[in-house]
Every structure is written in structure tokens, then in C-alpha cells.
Amino acid sequence: MFGKKRVAVVGAGLTLFRRRMKETGKELSYEASKMALDAAGLELKDMQSVVMGTAPDAFDGVHMKGEYLADGAGAYRKPYTRVFVGGGTGVFTPLAGWWHVASGQFDSCLVVAEEKMSSCYPHPQYAFTTIFDPILERPIGMNLIWIFAIEMHRYMHKHGIKKEDIARVSVKNKGNALDHPCSQLGAKITVEDVLNSEIMAWPVQRLDVSPTSDGAGALVLVSEDVAKEITDDPVWIDGVGWCIDSTLWTNRDLYYPDYVECAARMAYKMAGVKNPPKEIDVAEPYDPFDYKELHHMEGLLLCKKGEAPKLTAEGVTQRDGDLPINPSGGLLGVGNPIAAAGLMKVCEIFWQLRGEAGKRQIPGDPRTGLAQAWGDLMQYGSVIVMRR
Amino acid sequence: MSEVAIVGVGCVGFQPILPELSYKELMYEAAVKAYEDAGVDPRKDIDVFITCAEDYLEGFSIFDEFVPDQLGAVLRHLFTVSGDGLLGLANAYMLIKTGHFDTVVVEAHSKASDLLTLMDVIAFALDPVLNRPLGGHPYYVAGMEMNRYLHDTCTTVEQCAQVVVKNKKNACGNPYAAYGANITLDQVLCSDMFFYPLKKLEISTPADGCVVIVLASEKVAEKLTDKPVWVKGVGWCTETPNLETKDWSKAVDTRLAAEMAYKTAEIHNPRNEIDFAEVNDLFAYKELQHMEALKLCAYGEAGKLTEEGVTARNGELPVNPSGGLLGMGYGLEASGTEKLLEVVLQLRGEAGRRQVSDAEVGLAHAWRGIPTATGIAAVLSNVK
Numbered sequence: 001m002f003g004k005k006r007v008a009v010v011g012a013g014l015t016l017f018r019r020r021m022k023e024t025g026k027e028l029s030y031e032a033s034k035m036a037l038d039a040a041g042l043e044l045k046d047m048q049s050v051v052m053g054t055a056p057d058a059f060d061g062v063h064m065k066g067e068y069l070a071d072g073a074g075a076y077r078k079p080y081t082r083v084f085v086g087g088g089t090g091v092f093t094p095l096a097g098w099w100h101v102a103s104g105q106f107d108s109c110l111v112v113a114e115e116k117m118s119s120c121y122p123h124p125q126y127a128f129t130t131i132f133d134p135i136l137e138r139p140i141g142m143n144l145i146w147i148f149a150i151e152m153h154r155y156m157h158k159h160g161i162k163k164e165d166i167a168r169v170s171v172k173n174k175g176n177a178l179d180h181p182c183s184q185l186g187a188k189i190t191v192e193d194v195l196n197s198e199i200m201a202w203p204v205q206r207l208d209v210s211p212t213s214d215g216a217g218a219l220v221l222v223s224e225d226v227a228k229e230i231t232d233d234p235v236w237i238d239g240v241g242w243c244i245d246s247t248l249w250t251n252r253d254l255y256y257p258d259y260v261e262c263a264a265r266m267a268y269k270m271a272g273v274k275n276p277p278k279e280i281d282v283a284e285p286y287d288p289f290d291y292k293e294l295h296h297m298e299g300l301l302l303c304k305k306g307e308a309p310k311l312t313a314e315g316v317t318q319r320d321g322d323l324p325i326n327p328s329g330g331l332l333g334v335g336n337p338i339a340a341a342g343l344m345k346v347c348e349i350f351w352q353l354r355g356e357a358g359k360r361q362i363p364g365d366p367r368t369g370l371a372q373a374w375g376d377l378m379q380y381g382s383v384i385v386m387r388r
Numbered sequence: 389m390s391e392v393a394i395v396g397v398g399c400v401g402f403q404p405i406l407p408e409l410s411y412k413e414l415m416y417e418a419a420v421k422a423y424e425d426a427g428v429d430p431r432k433d434i435d436v437f438i439t440c441a442e443d444y445l446e447g448f449s450i451f452d453e454f455v456p457d458q459l460g461a462v463l464r465h466l467f468t469v470s471g472d473g474l475l476g477l478a479n480a481y482m483l484i485k486t487g488h489f490d491t492v493v494v495e496a497h498s499k500a501s502d503l504l505t506l507m508d509v510i511a512f513a514l515d516p517v518l519n520r521p522l523g524g525h526p527y528y529v530a531g532m533e534m535n536r537y538l539h540d541t542c543t544t545v546e547q548c549a550q551v552v553v554k555n556k557k558n559a560c561g562n563p564y565a566a567y568g569a570n571i572t573l574d575q576v577l578c579s580d581m582f583f584y585p586l587k588k589l590e591i592s593t594p595a596d597g598c599v600v601i602v603l604a605s606e607k608v609a610e611k612l613t614d615k616p617v618w619v620k621g622v623g624w625c626t627e628t629p630n631l632e633t634k635d636w637s638k639a640v641d642t643r644l645a646a647e648m649a650y651k652t653a654e655i656h657n658p659r660n661e662i663d664f665a666e667v668n669d670l671f672a673y674k675e676l677q678h679m680e681a682l683k684l685c686a687y688g689e690a691g692k693l694t695e696e697g698v699t700a701r702n703g704e705l706p707v708n709p710s711g712g713l714l715g716m717g718y719g720l721e722a723s724g725t726e727k728l729l730e731v732v733l734q735l736r737g738e739a740g741r742r743q744v745s746d747a748e749v750g751l752a753h754a755w756r757g758i759p760t761a762t763g764i765a766a767v768l769s770n771v772k
Binding site for chain 2: 004056060066068069071077078079084086099100103104105128130241242244246262263266377379380
């Protein structure tokens with residue numbers, strides 16, 4: 001890769017994920033940034049640039065939320081950019097950090113993702129009523145659970161998947177989250193618990209869904225030269241990918257996320273990954289709903305279309321399985337402060353590849369990991385491939 | 389490392405209101421013009437698309453959703469920068485510099501006429517705990533800042549008013565300008581006092597419009613066009629979001645952004661090396677304050693230079709030959725790309741009646757408006 005610079009992750013930080021944190025968004029950003037810098041053994045003055053990821057301004061009721069959060073994220077008098085791709089933001093933010101460093105413009109970049117959903121009253125879901133087309137869709141009064149119910153239904157119908165097959169994801173992820181110190185909804189539950197939980201919009205039930213949360217995460221990115229000076233254990237960002245599909249989601253077949261495949265192919269090509277199921281040792285696909293983990297495994301080419309439920313039933317995706325999926329506990333278990341949740345997945349891959357995931361550590365010697373997030377109107381995929 | 393060039397521009401507007409075009413149609417029309425200008429097909433020739441938008445200005449919670457179709461970016465690599473169009477340029481520049489991407493499109497637009505409550509939206513950018521409860525129109529912040537700037541630099545209200553006269557006059561020669569006018573100094577000075585000492589005519593009026601820019605790596609640029617405009621350096625900086633701690637007299641964000649851009653562009657003496665500048669003039673005094681922060685003159689000197697005609701289009705250092713935001717209209721997040729458009733046209737020698745003579749190096753600058761302290765500067769040249 002002559003002329004192309006490698007970028008390393010050298011530190012990660014994550015706050016607690018909770019339904020309602022007392023800290024402001026600025027304070028959450030500060031806490032996560034401080035943890036990441038401490039982990040990297042660096043100080044704010046070592047950071048030449050800052051990238052912020054945070055989802056709708058409507059959560060906080062603050063216009064230009066990126067500007068508002070700048071000092072909390074350590075951007076005082078620094079080059080600072082906010083990127084925003086809906087739910088895909090959390091994984092996209094380190095991609096933006098990547099090009100800040102890979103371009104040679106900076107030797108270091110502090111990547112911060114923050115979400116404070118609880119300030120949206122009475123419920124954060126209200127912020128999502130304005131993500132729809134104002135003429136065609138908003139008058140129907142739809143919400144996210146509805147449209148994901150449509151997608152889930154289509155996915156189940158296409159492949160003949162049963163609710164039980166999908167519920168296993170929730171059981172696995174909430175179980176995994178019991179070992180995550182930041183987790184909001186780690187729990188030991190059964191498939192029956194999921195199937196007996198409150199129906200929200202068929203086939204989506206209460207335990208199929210991730211919670212709303214407050215939280216923040218941060219990463220320290222540095223150039224290859226700096227990484228070699230400060231650590232023996234850098235984790236490299238070897239592939240980045242992102243893709244958007246048409247706004248007109250009603251005109252697409254929702255059974256398969258083409259945009260995730262497009263993003264994954266971009267990242268795999270850059271990272272030189274030719275056979276994803278063989279070469280990826282651990283993956284953190286986006287799981288705001290349990291069926292999404294399966295949907296995204298397929299989109300990421302980690303298995304064939306319709307095959308993900310089978311792998312889950314066989315235990316392949318457990319922490320000790322052949323292809324551990326969401327060893328962190330994912331959004332279903334750890335929580336879903338939108339942008340921070342995506343970055344949590346990248347943090348998890350970083351810790352897994354460094355062997356620092358504690359009780360969540362997957363066995364073997366993982367060398368290549370992947371995190372993915374999904375957003376907008378079921379139309380955005382962002383993917384990062386990292387290697388030790 | 390590849391150089392980065394602008395190979396295509398497209399603009400629709402700016403006009404006080406464009407009722408015949410929805411925001412999507414506005415973006416589509418500007419994009420078609422830019423692709424035509426660059427000779428590219430977005431469906432196969434463009435590697436990355438960047439849109440620059442803020443949710444509250446669009447009336448959506450996730451505006452990113454509503455972007456791909458009209459730009460020809462369906463199932464392609466697009467993302468949103470929540471910032472000024474010039475910050476989109478900064479990210480496009482870095483993407484090409486990684487060596488992984490050859491062509492990037494940057495889009496920014498304003499559909500200000502759709503916003504019934506623009507000033508209420510801007511008030512929502514004030515700190516919700518410390519500042520917003522004070523109430524009032526958010527531009528009081530600009531009045532306070534102007535007062536401080538005039539006090540510290542001994543700049544006069546006449547000098548600020550002269551900026552308006554110059555810019556509105558320049559805009560008369562600009563087909564993309566919404567508010568060109570031949571007015572006198574007295575007319576500005578006698579206009580209503582809005583936020584003491586800021587007067588009505590010293591405040592840019594919002595306008596509808598869209599600018600799309602196509603950037604390419606050296607290799608691709610040289611194939612696509614005979615008139616590439618090279619991006620020599622970009623800088624950006626956020627000073628602080630806190631009104632309580634920001635510097636009210638000097639635009640520190642802009643100074644730091646300019647230093648970064650000049651370093652990359654190897655500009656050591658901006659006053660001599662930059663032939664013309666497009667500087668943010670959301671409020672008339674801001675043009676003067678920004679000229680100083682951009683090191684185009686000494687601190688406190690900008691007013692005098694304006695009075696002497698140095699910054700007129702035929703002056704020694706033309707500033708805002710386009711007419712600036714005072715003349716073209718305030719394009720919200722497209723404000724920076726209004727500047728960029730003019731710099732590109734000037735450097736290509738396509739600025740018609742506005743053409744500045746011997747333009748070789750131009751500067752585009754943006755500030756994100758009240759209440760931010762975020763500035764972006766880009767140095768461009770028609771010589772590699």
C-alpha cells in the first residue's frame with residue numbers, strides 16, 4: 001500500500017449506558033474522552049484534531065449540537081468536525097477519524113461519540129417522528145417500531161424464519177452483556193421470555209428491542225509512526241466502508257440490506273479480506289433489534305442469505321463459537337445511546353483484539369475484527385475492519 | 389501525495405425565495421450543473437459524496453436520509469457533515485489525500501425560505517442552560533461582539549457601513565447574487581438600529597440556493613479539465629461554544645484555521661501572496677474582523693483599508709468581489725460554498741464583469757454564524 005498511511009487505535013473509553021444519566025452530554029463526552037486518552041497514555045494536547053459523532057439534535061433540543069458539545073469533547077481551539085449518518089454515526093465517526101490521520105493532515109485524532117436521549121421528553125421516540133417524509137409519511141403518524149416491524153416481517157417471510165429463531169439473539173446478547181461493566185440491560189432470559197413479552201407492533205415484542213440510553217464513547221487514533229512510539233499493541237484500522245441506499249424505502253425489498261453489503265465490500269476490499277466468514281474472527285454487527293443482527297450478518301457476507309438464524313441456533317455466534325457475534329452484548333444488552341452505541345462496538349473490537357475484554361474475552365487469538373452500524377430510513381451501512 | 393483540485397462547480401440561486409424548486413430539486417439542479425461542468429457521471433465516476441446540513445435548518449431529525457436520490461448517490465458512498473460547506477471541502481480534501489479516493493462531491497444548500505422560524509432555530513443553538521433562558525433575538529450576540537470589536541480596534545461605524553456599500557455594489561455584477569444594490573453610506577448609517585451598534589443593512593439576509601462542487605485527485609483532474617483549481621491548503625477550528633469564554637474582539641477560530649491552511653499552502657505573507665479573498669460577512673463588521681484574523685492586514689487596520697478602497701474589486705486586495713453574504717444572501721450552511729464558488733470562477737477567469745485582474749491565489753473563508761466560534765479557511769490557486 002505504497003503512499004497510503006496506516007492508522008492505529010491506541011486507546012478507548014466508554015461511559016456507563018443508562019436510561020437517564022445525571023451528566024450532561026458535554027460531561028459524558030468529557031468522561032469518555034478522558035478515559036480513552038488515559039488508556040492511550042496521552043493528553044489532550046497530543047490530539048491534533050477531534051471528530052464528533054452524535055445523532056439527532058432533536059434529542060437535546062439544541063441546534064448545531066456538534067458545536068454545543070465541542071468543549072466537552074476536548075475540541076477547544078482545535079480542528080473539529082461533526083459527522084452524522086443517523087444510526088450509522090457511531091461506526092462512521094472513527095471512519096472520519098481515520099481519514100483525518102490517513103490523509104497525512106494530522107498525526108492524531110480524538111474520536112468521540114455521544115448521545116443523551118433522555119432529555120427528549122416524554123420519550124426519545126418523539127424525536128423520530130420527524131425522520132419521515134413530511135408529505136408522504138408523517139401524516140400517517142408512524143414510528144420506528146412500525147417500520148422495523150415491516151422489515152422484520154419481510155425478512156421472516158422471505159426465509160421462513162420463526163420468531164424463536166430470532167429471539168435467540170436477544171437471549172445471547174443480553175446474556176453476554178452481563179459481563180459488560182457499562183451495560184444497561186444485561187440479563188439472563190429465555191426464548192420464552194422474549195416470546196411472552198409485550199407486543200409492540202407485530203412481530204416486534206418488548207424484548208426484541210434495545211432500550212433508549214444516555215452514554216458516550218471515545219477512541220484515540222494515531223498515525224503509524226506515533227503508534228510505534230507509544231504502544232506495542234496498536235490495533236489497525238485496515239478497512240473502512242459506508243454506503244447509502246435510496247430515500248424511498250417503500251420501493252425497496254427490505255428482506256436484504258444491499259447497502260450493508262456495499263459498505264462491507266468497500267471495507268473488505270481496502271482491508272484485503274477475500275473470505276469474510278473465514279478471515280473475520282469476531283464481529284459486532286448492529287443489533288438495535290434482534291432480527292437486525294441476523295440481517296446484518298447476512299449483509300456483511302458473514303453467512304449466506306437466510307442462514308444467520310441457523311448459525312445462531314447452532315451456537316456458532318456464541319462467544320465460544322466459531323464466529324462470535326456481539327460478544328459485548330450489543331445494543332440489546334449494553335444499551336443504545338445511538339452514536340455512542342455504534343462506537344461501543346468499535347471499542348469492543350479494540351478490546352477483543354488486544355485481549356483486554358476481561359470476562360467477555362473470546363477464546364483463541366482473534367486478529368481481525370469488524371464492527372458495523374446501520375441508520376437512516378433502513379438505508380445506511382457503515383463498516384470498520386480492524387486488525388492486530 | 390496527490391494534489392487535490394476542484395474540477396466542477398454548479399450553482400442554483402441565490403434568490404430571496406425559489407418557490408418553484410423544492411430542496412430536492414434545488415440540489416438536483418445544482419448537482420446536474422456541477423457534473424456537467426466536470427464531465428462526470430455520478431453513478432460511476434464519483435467515489436464519495438458529502439452533504440453539509442444541519443437537521444434543524446432542514447426540518448428533519450436525520451436529514452442524511454433525504455439526500456442520495458437527487459445527487460445520483462443511491463447505493464454509493466455518501467455522508468453528512470454537520471457543518472458549513474467549506475468544512476465539507478476540508479473532508480473531501482482529506483479523503484483524496486488518503487490515496488484511496490479520486491473523486492469527491494461536496495453539496496451544500498439553503499432553503500431558508502422554508503423556515504418560518506429561522507431566528508428561533510438559531511436561538512436553539514444557544515446554551516440551553518446558561519444563555520437561552522435570557523430570551524431575545526439571538527443576533528444580540530452579534531451586536532455585543534461588534535461593540536467590543538469597535539471599542540478595541542477604534543474601527544468606526546462608517547467603516548463598517550462601507551463594507552455594505554462595497555459588497556452590495558459588487559453583487560450587482562453577480563448573477564448568483566440575491567441582494568445587489570447601489571446604496572450610499574448614509575443609507576446604511578440611517579437604516580434601523582437592530583442590535584446596537586448593528587444596523588439593519590449590516591445584517592445579511594437569508595436566501596435560497598445550492599452549490600455543488602466536484603473535487604478530484606491530480607491524476608483524474610488533469611484528465612477532466614484544462615482549468616483545474618487547486619486546493620493548496622484547508623484549515624478549520626472551533627474556538628469554544630461558550631459565549632462566556634470566547635474572545636469577543638478577535639476571531640480566534642478564524643486565525644487558527646488560517647494558520648493551518650497557510651502552513652499547508654506554504655503561504656508566509658498572506659497580504660502579499662493572496663490576490664483576493666472571499667471572507668465571511670454575515671454581519672458587516674465580521675468582514676473586517678475576519679480580514680484581520682486571516683492576517684490580510686494588521687489588527688484594527690481592516691476598517692481603514694476598506695475606507696481607502698483597498699478592498700474594492702479594483703483595489704489592491706479585493707475582498708468579497710462576489711458581493712459576499714451581504715450581497716449574495718446568507719446561504720446558511722452553503723455560505724462557505726458561496727465563497728468557494730466565487731474563488732473558483734475568479735481563478736478560472738470566468739467571473740465576467742466581476743473578474744479580478746491577475747487572480748492566481750484566492751482565499752475562501754467561512755464562519756458558522758451565531759453563536760458559534762467555528763471558522764474554516766481554504767487557499768486555492770490556478771497554479772499547481
